[in-house]
Amino acid sequence: MGPRFALNFEAYAKKYLPKIAWDFFAAGADDCSTRDENILAYKRIRFRPRMLRDVSMMDIRTKLLGTEISFPVGIAPTGFHQLAWPDGEKSTARGTLLTYSTCTLEEISAAAPGSLRWFQLYIHRNRAVSQQLVQRAEALGFQGLVLTADLPYTGKRRDDVRNGFRLPPHMKLKNLEGAFEGDDRSEYGLPPNSLDPSVTWNDIYWLRSLTHLPIIIKGILTKEDAELAVRHGVQGIIVSNHGGRQLDGGPATIDALVEVVEAVQGRVEVYLDGGIRKGSDVLKALALGAKCVFIGRPALWGLAYKQGEEGLQEVLRILQDEFRLSMALAGKHFQNVELLLGIAAYVFQYLI
DSSP states (O other), X not given: XXXXXXXXXXXXXXXXXXXXXXXXXXXXXXXOHHHHHHHHGGGGEEOOOOOSOOOSSOOOOEEETTEEESSSEEEOOOSOGGGTOTTGGGGGTTSOEESSOSSOHHHHHHHOTTSOOEEEEOOBSSHHHHHHHHHXXXXXXXXXXXXXXXXXXXXXXXHHHHHTOOOOTTOOOGGGTTSSOSSOOTBTTBOTTOBOTTOOTTHHHHHHHHOSSOEEEEEEOSHHHHHHHHHTTOSEEEEOOGGGTSSTTOOOHHHHHHHHHHHHTTSSEEEEESOOOSHHHHHHHHHXXXXXXXXXXXXXXXXXXXXXXXXXXXXXXXXXXXXXXXXXXXXXXXXXGGGGGGGOOEEOOOOO
């Protein structure tokens, strides 16, 4: 019998993946305090469950920017899926695809022609590269553009530095082949300093001039930036700290979610990634105002287990079953997930 819960999927992946691949997926920045806090923060949140509610019929569907999904969990943008399974992003094609993919946009589109697909974008110094990617994604039928805002420079991931992480020679960043001159690909498959650290809020307007796709901004952690995102016309916000891989010492995403939701006041959809390990974590995030959550590392553990897509689907099935059960025990059958706010999850605040 194989592993049944997320913790065991993690243990399996750690045991069987090559060390350099495991370290890349597991890495957080510096002391990994933010990475670890993403998980620990959920333990400080408690439900106020209601009893004697009719929960015989459950509806766990929701909509992302008008498109219905079966339950409020998606696959977060994560890089280099072929390190976990040879088919790479083709096995995770129902989730978000990112620039740093080891499969092309065309391969992903062909693998999942009817699925909800968003394209995650990093803006490079060579703006023509980013422009071409955006236009390719729209032409292939992607339904959203996710701009990553929290990576002007790569965070210091100590395990990757110690390991001298490089992509294996047979793996390429397929969507960026031929985009850069020279042979140096030492920074996660790209030339050093290829990302553009001069990107500002005004570049949202530049992106809007390139595409009709809705723009979702990923990496927001404060009410100030949430308000700026709304002011600059984005359609969605992903509360994210990049899995704790960028600035160590920032807030857990579930803690940052509360002020972002309050600042947005329903004007745009708010999502969250980071630290989701159980169905009850999904419920807590939704109860605090997220429309949907995205899983990163658990999806990769699933890929590493049980022949790629099958393992990933098992991870999603377990999360779905746990979410449905948690919802019933909290006393909600809800016809739409907005009613989750009635559960009134609350956060224990600790003074340091």
